[in-house]
Amino acid sequence: MRELMDVFEKTALRRGITFRFLPAEPVISLWFDGDILDKVFSNLLSNAFKYTPDGGHITVSMQRNAGTNTVQISVEDNGRGIAETDQPHIMRWFYQGSQPSANGSGLGLALADGLTRLHEGTLSFRSQPGHGSTFTVTLPLEKPTTFLDAELAHNTHAPNDLLDDEPAPLLDESPLARTTTTVLIIEDQEEVRNFLVQKLQPHFQVSTAADGATGLRQASETIPDVVVCDVNLPELSGL
Known part of the structure; x- marks a missing residue:
């Protein structure tokens, strides 16, 4: 504290x-x-x-x-x-x-x-x-029952922190997904958008939009399986 x-x-x-x-x-x-x-x-x-x-x-x-x-x-x-x-x-x-x-x-x-x-x-x-x-x-004060044991926790890996000083790898370094499941990312900050693409590209067919109006139009046209949407967006808010 x-x-x-x-x-x-x-x-x-x-x-x-x-x-x-x-x-x-x-x-x-x-x-x-x-x-x-x-x-x-x-x-x-x-x-x-x-x-x-x-x-x-x-x-x-x-x-x-x-x-x-x-x-x-x-x-x-x-x-x-x-x-x-x-x-x-x-x-x-x-x-x-x-x-x-x-x-x-x-x-x-x-x-x-x-x-x-x-x-x-x-x-x-x-x-x-x-x-x-x-x-x-x-x-x-006691250990919550939902917490992993230390041995299991050591074998898990967290994603890279968004605030790391190291730049995110280039997008073409991420393996492409062999799936038909689609995700639409609506995010106006380029660095965050690229980070999300990098993390989701191995698991989804990814499309992106940089503002709310474009994102809504793409969502209506393609009906993605998953939408990852920011709240504060230009043109039209995420809400």
């Missing part, structure tokens, strides 16, 4: 936001996937900064619950809060609420909720419009 919070320190200083970490214990050990929890807490912190005014406060607290053998990590802000009519729906995919953010996709909280459940944990919240929100992630 300290490492993740360090990323937001400059933003907090620039905007005059009081940014505090209040762990009940210096260290709490539990089983978790770092890459996944990075996404969960980065999303919660990003939302807190997005909706907290300059000069506000954001507090991250962490404590063990011995009764349930869990740990609770909370992100609390004094931002605008969530409208009561939106609160039952904010964990739904693509839901943007009555006051949608200009650059929001309605995906962040739904993704954070799903990734938390992969840890056999829960994501909950309480919010008072005009006074802020608190999001709480509850995780088991």
Whole structure:
């Protein structure tokens, strides 16, 4: 949590936001996937900064619950809060609420909720419009039953990270699929589009589009088996 919070320190200083970490214990050990929890807490912190005014406060607290053998990590802000009519729906995919953010996709909280459940944990919240929100992630201290054993994990291979400094190999280096299954990639960023083509080309017949209008036309004409679509696109949004 300290490492993740360090990323937001400059933003907090620039905007005059009081940014505090209040762990009940210096260290709490539990089983978790770092890459996944990075996404969960980065999303919660990003939302807190997005909706907290300059000069506000954001507090991250962490404590063990011995009764349930869990740990609770909370992100609390004094931002605008969530409208009561939106609160039952904010964990739904693509839901943007009555006051949608200009650059929001309605995906962040739904993704954070799903990734938390992969840890056999829960994501909950309480919010008072005009006074802020608190999001709480509850995780088991014991190893989740869904986690692979270490021996199996060592034999698995993750895809190359999109943020690697090494450029992606040229597309013609990827073997072509011997299949009739088709995929349409709708993505306006060339580097991301090429990366997706490289990864999917061994398994699908791949076609691409760089904007929403072209993508919709191609999807209607070819009826692909799979569509991989960005949300923020020129011409026509992914939604």
